[in-house]
Amino acid sequence: MKHVRKMIVAVLVSAAVIILIYNFTSNSEGRFVKANEPRNTPSTTLTVINNEDFAGTANTHRFNIPAGFGYVKASFKNKGAKDFTFTINEGSTSGTAITSGSVPADGKEHTYYSDKALSTGSYYVSTSSAQGMSGILDVSLGTDVN
Template structure:
């Protein structure tokens, strides 16, 4: 009987040591999320257009604001020799203007933000210049104004 008790105690101690070593060496906070699996951490930004080159006298890019996002951040890098203008319109290229501006030809990145929450749907960012233009466009959606 004493022999069985010793074996049971030895097994229990061994299990406790294994559990202790496992907990000490593993990171119990680590989470693995597969692509396309839902995450419990909400996204705050979502890149829609990334380093898109444009040239000529007019360009239009369509993008969609999806559920959970309400703000637009658009960045331009004018690599041409003349300034150009841009407009963001809702629904169509001639729809309600959300944001517009002029981008100088200084080779620097210029960033513009929508100042009001936007609804889901289709939007268009158009660039134009009478002299021709070249540049790079980035556009991201956000959950807040910044």
């Protein structure tokens, strides 16, 4: 009977040591979330236009929104002496206007976000100015509004 107790204690101690070693060396950072607690999952982003220079009086840049993405962030830096305007259209340069605006000639980055999910497909960013313009364009896609 003494041997059985010793064996049971040895097995329990060994199991406890193995569990402790696993917990200290594991890279998992799993966290349980209550059913009604919001999940803090990071947004996935995809850059589709990166530091694209543009100049002149009119430019158009095309990008696609693939499945799983739907939110657009467009950033402009106006390096010219005059303001310019932009429009983002769906499907073609004359398609449905998603958003538009004016970018001041202050050399700072100005960012515009879609506040609703857009459908997959082709989109066009058009910039124009009566005067010559100089700028940089970045467009990123996201899986959520943040």
